[in-house]
Amino acid sequence: MMTRRGLAVSAALITSGLCALSLGSPLYTYIALLLIIVLLYSFVSCLWARATLECEQSLSSPTISRGESARLFLRARHRCPLPVSPLEGTYRLTDQDGSCVFPARPFQWHDQQVILNARHVGLYDAWLTHLTVRDLFGLFRMKKAPAHASAPLTVLPRPFDIDKPRFTLGDDGRAALARTQEDYNAPEDVRSYQPGDAMKRIHWKLSSRKRELLVRRFETPAPPDTLILLDCDAPLGGEGIPEGKECLRDALCETAVAVANMQMEDGSPVRLPIYGDRANEFSSDNAASLSLLQEMLACQSFRGGEDFSRVLNLELRRMRRTGATIIITTRLDAQIVDGVSRIRRMGPSARLYLVTYTPELAEYQPFVTRLQHHLVEVCYVTPA
Numbered sequence: 001m002m003t004r005r006g007l008a009v010s011a012a013l014i015t016s017g018l019c020a021l022s023l024g025s026p027l028y029t030y031i032a033l034l035l036i037i038v039l040l041y042s043f044v045s046c047l048w049a050r051a052t053l054e055c056e057q058s059l060s061s062p063t064i065s066r067g068e069s070a071r072l073f074l075r076a077r078h079r080c081p082l083p084v085s086p087l088e089g090t091y092r093l094t095d096q097d098g099s100c101v102f103p104a105r106p107f108q109w110h111d112q113q114v115i116l117n118a119r120h121v122g123l124y125d126a127w128l129t130h131l132t133v134r135d136l137f138g139l140f141r142m143k144k145a146p147a148h149a150s151a152p153l154t155v156l157p158r159p160f161d162i163d164k165p166r167f168t169l170g171d172d173g174r175a176a177l178a179r180t181q182e183d184y185n186a187p188e189d190v191r192s193y194q195p196g197d198a199m200k201r202i203h204w205k206l207s208s209r210k211r212e213l214l215v216r217r218f219e220t221p222a223p224p225d226t227l228i229l230l231d232c233d234a235p236l237g238g239e240g241i242p243e244g245k246e247c248l249r250d251a252l253c254e255t256a257v258a259v260a261n262m263q264m265e266d267g268s269p270v271r272l273p274i275y276g277d278r279a280n281e282f283s284s285d286n287a288a289s290l291s292l293l294q295e296m297l298a299c300q301s302f303r304g305g306e307d308f309s310r311v312l313n314l315e316l317r318r319m320r321r322t323g324a325t326i327i328i329t330t331r332l333d334a335q336i337v338d339g340v341s342r343i344r345r346m347g348p349s350a351r352l353y354l355v356t357y358t359p360e361l362a363e364y365q366p367f368v369t370r371l372q373h374h375l376v377e378v379c380y381v382t383p384a
Contacts, residue, residue, distance in 0.1 A: 006042070006139035009035055042135035045082035049106075049133045050142040052079035055089070057128050059151045063295070064118050065158045066250060072114040072126050072151070076102045078133070085134040093153070094124040102131075118155040120246040121253050121298050125150040156294040157253035159261040165226060165324040166349050166377075190214040224323030225271050226263045227348070229315055230256045230297075231329035232276030232305030237357055238383075244357070247383035248330055251355045253297040255381050259326050261290050273315065275306035312339025319346035327352040337367045341374045351377040 002010070013035040020028035053076070060071035076087055087102040093116050102110040116126055127150030130143045190203055193213030203214045230252060238244025260270045260282070269285040272293065278300060282293045308329055319325075325348050327340055332354055344350040352371060354364070359380040368378050 001141050001143075003134075003138055003141050005137070006039070009039060009137075009139055013039065038137060039139060041082070042137050042139040045080060045084050046133055046135040046140040046142050048082060049078040049080035049084045050144050053087075053131060053133060053144050054078070055128060055131055055146050057146065057148070057151060059126060059153060062152060063154045063156060065156050066118055066121050066254075067158065068118055070116045070118065070126070070153055072116055072128075074100065074102075074112045074114065074128055075109050076112075076131060077109045078104075078106055080106055083136050085136060085138065088132040088134075090129045090132070091127065092129050093126045116153065118153070120243070121155050121157045121250045122301075123299060124153045124155065126153045127151060154295060154298050156291070156298050157250065157257045159258040159290075160254060162255075162258045162262060163379075164262055165259065165326060165351055189217045191217050224348075225269045225318070225321055226259070226324045226326065227315065227318055227322045228256055228259055228270065228272040228326045228328065229308075229311060230272065230274065231308040231311075231331065232274060232300055232302055233308055233331075234303055234305070235355070236331040241357060244383075248355055248357075249302045251381050251383040252302070252328055252330065253294075253300075255328050255353050255355065256297060256326075257290065257294055259328075260293055261287065264290065271318070273311075274300065275311050276300040276302065277304040309333075309335035309339050312336065312343065316342060316346060319343060319348055322348040324349045324351070326350075328355065329353075330355045332364055332367045334367070337370050340371060340376055344374045344376050349377075350375075351379060353379050353381050355381045355383065357382060 013032055016028045016032040016035065019025065020032055055077075056075040058073045060073065064070050072091060072093075074089060074091070076089065078084070078087070084104050086104045087110075089100045089102060089112070091098050091100065091114055096116075098114060100112045100114060102112060118124075128146050130145045133142045133144070134140065190206060191214065193202065193207075193215050197215050201215050203216050207214045235245055235248035235252065238248050241247070256272060260272060263270045264285055264287040267285055270283070272282040274280045274282070274296060280296055282296055284292070308331065312327070325343050327336075327343075327350065329336065329352070332352075340350055340352055356364075359382065371378050
């Protein structure tokens with residue numbers, strides 16, 4: 001592609017050629033020949049450099065936490081012996097554009113590092129979109145796109161400190177364990193007597209038949225789940241605030257990660273069904289699996305999720321094994337209040353995190369009052 005300077009040189013060439021033909025002056029002929037040589041050299045050098053251009057790219061880490069930075073390593077070289085201008089590379093992190101410059105020395109790899117700031121949770125593509133080659137005089141400009149694919153960058157939500165969810169009385173697993181151990185009519189199995197076993201746990205009838213002391217062994221109940229219900233529909237609010245929707249999404253993901261992290265650190269089982277555009281479910285009681293949950297949430301676009309009031313009704317079937325329910329959403333209306341109230345009436349404790357920029361909004365107060373009337377704890381999260 002010819003630049004404006006190239007067009008000006010072409011116009012000068014045409015003018016000098018016409019003057020040489022009309023006036024017969026050798027001066028205009030020399031000028032025209034010189035301009036032809038310059039244009040030909042510029043075109044050949046630019047085309048040669050573009051034809052032999054090579055580039056590589058890689059990320060310092062494919063996964064980082066929100067607020068951190070990643071490095072995009074770029075390499076480029078050309079094999080044109082004719083001098084050209086420094087190469088200009090244009091890179092992109094989904095919606096962020098930037099440029100960098102590579103030296104023009106031929107036959108050598110030239111390296112550049114680009115800092116990519118991860119402002120929001122999600123999946124992003126970091127790539128070198130194209131390289132621009134210019135001749136030494138700036139008369140031609142040619143672009144070449146890299147042949148390889150973009151480098152995916154996953155930005156994970158980071159947990160923060162929150163208050164530990166409370167289980168309803170008798171649902172923390174310890175009371176159930178004590179009751180099971182005292183229920184001598186429901187043994188799981190028997191085993192041989194060992195010194196120190198309580199006499200009242202001996203199965204006397206079976207021991208008399210087997211002619212050895214046998215002790216009842218009882219099943220240990222598993223602790224109840226912490227059920228996290230996350231609103232994966234498009235966040236409500238944030239209009240008029242720079243990157244408001246993205247910040248709301250960050251707050252939703254990081255609140256869910258914070259709750260799950262706190263529970264799993266104590267060995268408590270956590271379940272988080274995801275009703276987003278990529279339906280999935282997380283279930284674990286091991287804090288080492290937190291990174292899996294972070295990646296699952298980072299993959300969600302929060303654009304085509306299930307209606308959250310319907311999600312609350314669907315999850316009523318889990319309440320028998322649930323000790324605490326955490327509801328995280330950006331919206332609060334009558335349907336959601338009814339769904340949360342039904343969950344609370346099923347037995348487990350309930351805490352609702354309302355992610356909003358306007359917690360003092362008057363229309364929220366009647367809904368908050370109704371939730372508190374049903375002993376639902378209401379907390380506010382303001383996006384950073």
